[in-house]
Amino acid sequence: ARVVVLASGGGSTLAALLDAHLDPAFGARVVAVVSDVPDAGALERARDAGVACAVVEPKDFGSRAEWDAALAETVAVFHADWVVSAGFMRILGAAFLDRFGGRTLNTHPALLPAFPGAHGVRDALAYGVRVTGCTLHVVDAGTDTGPVVAQVAVPVEDGDDESTLHERIKVAERDLLVEWVGRVARGGLTVDGRHVVVGGGGP
Numbered sequence: 001a002r003v004v005v006l007a008s009g010g011g012s013t014l015a016a017l018l019d020a021h022l023d024p025a026f027g028a029r030v031v032a033v034v035s036d037v038p039d040a041g042a043l044e045r046a047r048d049a050g051v052a053c054a055v056v057e058p059k060d061f062g063s064r065a066e067w068d069a070a071l072a073e074t075v076a077v078f079h080a081d082w083v084v085s086a087g088f089m090r091i092l093g094a095a096f097l098d099r100f101g102g103r104t105l106n107t108h109p110a111l112l113p114a115f116p117g118a119h120g121v122r123d124a125l126a127y128g129v130r131v132t133g134c135t136l137h138v139v140d141a142g143t144d145t146g147p148v149v150a151q152v153a154v155p156v157e158d159g160d161d162e163s164t165l166h167e168r169i170k171v172a173e174r175d176l177l178v179e180w181v182g183r184v185a186r187g188g189l190t191v192d193g194r195h196v197v198v199g200g201g202g203p
């Protein structure tokens with residue numbers, strides 16, 4: 001299956017997929033990395049791995065809707081079967097979801113529905129939870145609100161700050177993403193309301 005990854009940051013999450021896809025048994029190939037940030041570290045990792053890159057910057061478009069449509073066009077150029085948002089800091093809009101809804105997964109560094117949004121790690125730490133984690137979910141029109149594919153719990157340790165906690169979450173997140181993107185790529189995914197079935201067929 002052909003996977004396009006959306007990333008805005010350093011790309012350590014992407015890197016796990018770029019390692020996994022070298023094994024033909026994984027069932028998915030990252031065919032492109034698309035970013036909204038022209039100098040994102042994720043793009044450098046893609047180039048180093050010989051994977052196509054593209055940048056779709058909001059400032060180049062007259063509106064969020066035009067940017068969203070351009071993003072969808074760009075992803076479509078690579079004939080994506082699945083789209084994985086791995087540290088992509090933009091909301092995917094109607095034009096994108098019309099074309100890739102149900103086939104777009106997002107990984108979030110908290111146990112949704114707790115702590116959605118751009119500061120999930122910081123918010124969990126501030127709340128004082130003893131356990132947080134990460135969530136892989138199907139993207140819907142909301143922010144981190146789509147049906148859950150998989151989750152894993154990660155303990156908060158005494159003395160944690162946002163960075164140490166986020167790094168611990170990222171270790172679990174990379175494994176979760178590789179495990180489930182592989183399963184989805186090999187066996188598909190179907191969504192019934194809030195419930196996701198992986199391996200039941202699909203594109």
Ligand code: GRF
Nearest residue numbers: 009010011012013087107109
């Ligand atoms: C990941 O934890 C992702 O869930 C969050 O930002 C982090 C991305 O890190 N949205 P990286 O860019 O993959 O290193």
